[in-house]
Amino acid sequence: MSQPLTFEFTHLLNQFSDVQLHTLFKKREVVKQTIKQKRQAGDLGFLDLPYQKNISDLKKNAQKIKNSCETLLVIGIGGSSLGAKAAIEALETRSKTQVLFLENPNPVTLERTLQKINLKKTAINVISKSGATLETLSLFFIVFEKLRKAVPEKQLKEKIWITTELTKNPLYKIAQEYSFPVLPIPHTVPGRYSVLSSVGLFPLLVAGLDVEELLAGAAFIDQNSRDTYLYGTLAYGTHQLLKKPLTVFFPYDERLSLLGDWFCQLWAESLAKSESSGPTPLKAIGAMDQHSLLQLFLQGPRDKWYTLLAIDTYESSLESSLAIPQTKLLKEFSYLANIPLEKVLQAEQKITEKSLIQFENPVCRITLPSVSTYSLGALFYHFELAAAVAGYLYEINPFDQPAVEQGKILTHKLLKGENLDF
Numbered sequence: 001m002s003q004p005l006t007f008e009f010t011h012l013l014n015q016f017s018d019v020q021l022h023t024l025f026k027k028r029e030v031v032k033q034t035i036k037q038k039r040q041a042g043d044l045g046f047l048d049l050p051y052q053k054n055i056s057d058l059k060k061n062a063q064k065i066k067n068s069c070e071t072l073l074v075i076g077i078g079g080s081s082l083g084a085k086a087a088i089e090a091l092e093t094r095s096k097t098q099v100l101f102l103e104n105p106n107p108v109t110l111e112r113t114l115q116k117i118n119l120k121k122t123a124i125n126v127i128s129k130s131g132a133t134l135e136t137l138s139l140f141f142i143v144f145e146k147l148r149k150a151v152p153e154k155q156l157k158e159k160i161w162i163t164t165e166l167t168k169n170p171l172y173k174i175a176q177e178y179s180f181p182v183l184p185i186p187h188t189v190p191g192r193y194s195v196l197s198s199v200g201l202f203p204l205l206v207a208g209l210d211v212e213e214l215l216a217g218a219a220f221i222d223q224n225s226r227d228t229y230l231y232g233t234l235a236y237g238t239h240q241l242l243k244k245p246l247t248v249f250f251p252y253d254e255r256l257s258l259l260g261d262w263f264c265q266l267w268a269e270s271l272a273k274s275e276s277s278g279p280t281p282l283k284a285i286g287a288m289d290q291h292s293l294l295q296l297f298l299q300g301p302r303d304k305w306y307t308l309l310a311i312d313t314y315e316s317s318l319e320s321s322l323a324i325p326q327t328k329l330l331k332e333f334s335y336l337a338n339i340p341l342e343k344v345l346q347a348e349q350k351i352t353e354k355s356l357i358q359f360e361n362p363v364c365r366i367t368l369p370s371v372s373t374y375s376l377g378a379l380f381y382h383f384e385l386a387a388a389v390a391g392y393l394y395e396i397n398p399f400d401q402p403a404v405e406q407g408k409i410l411t412h413k414l415l416k417g418e419n420l421d422f
């Protein structure tokens with residue numbers, strides 16, 4: 001199997017003293033054992049997703065939608081939508097069925113989305129692990145009533161797909177009552193670690209993506225996890241020992257912008273569980289943010305460390321437009337003639353990396369051979385495992401989100417008309 005990602009840690013490692021590294025690596029060994037034991041006990045199901053067996057069923061079901069629908073409307077939020085959205089933004093989708101997402105209970109966005117689609121030719125995939133998320137249920141109830149008016153009652157069963165945990169949750173109850181097909185989310189796969197489960201795979205199959213390739217990339221990292229353990233350990237170390245509370249995810253490719261949002265959610269919800277355990281994640285996109293955030297990064301406070309994502313090959317089907325042509329427009333720029341456009345972006349990435357280092361910011365680099373399904377699967381798995389490693393080093397639970405749950409409960413109460421004490 002070819003390597004989906006290459007890691008460069010030299011500069012980051014050099015920031016730590018030998019004693020610090022010794023301490024970090026000793027702790028890492030303990031965490032390795034913890035993860036191994038928990039995995040063997042079946043508690044970390046998301047780590048086994050690259051080897052799941054139900055792919056052919058998911059494929060068959062996705063094919064039904066591809067055969068009959070112009071649109072798949074995914075209703076979900078947070079871990080139930082960000083991963084698939086990120087993959088669809090990053091990769092070239094080849095399906096005639098478009099996949100759209102409804103996340104926020106915003107009437108304007110809902111109206112705009114509904115205006116874009118023909119409900120008669122639309123399938124709905126409602127995704128919620130808890131089956132009780134207010135945003136998701138509110139949107140679903142509205143869309144369901146509209147769909148009911150648009151298609152005969154008996155067709156509803158073929159148009160609504162519920163992705164949830166098989167527990168007595170509200171969404172699962174609805175699915176049972178109306179006989180909507182259910183795509184299960186395993187109990188041991190937390191929301192933001194679920195992109196490689198039915199949560200992400202089903203929309204991605206409808207979008208025409210090769211999910212086996214995605215899982216192969218993830219399996220590669222599972223079987224070659226040394227660098228991922230090192231990344232998780234150094235992420236913890238830069239925060240706790242080098243005192244860098246902010247971590248910047250910095251791909252040199254705007255196709256990975258939503259992956260940045262996915263990363264920020266994973267990092268924030270997984271690792272922030274106390275005053276001392278919350279590294280703040282940030283996203284920047286090269287080269288655009290060289291004209292925005294980079295000034296802050298270079299001359300602002302030295303409170304951040306950086307993960308640059310470099311791309312070896314930017315594949316494009318527009319061969320003729322790839323290189324900068326000879327131009328008589330301005331002689332001073334003649335040195336640009338015949339330079340492939342990707343070399344401009346790659347030069348910018350190199351210079352940014354060097355400048356960050358020059359201004360004494362800790363940096364590591366992950367290189368993708370190209371933005372492919374295989375490399376994306378590897379990135380998903382890499383950051384999920386690294387979040388678990390960092391979480392155990394902080395000695396917190398990286399899989400829960402008590403503060404978010406508290407907000408969900410209070411919003412339900414407020415909408416029920418209950419009197420809240422603030």
Ligand code: PA5
Nearest residue numbers: 078079080128129130133191192
């Ligand atoms: O990672 C998480 O657990 C959260 O971000 C959830 O994915 C998000 O709150 C949505 O929850 P649910 O899938 O239960 O609707």
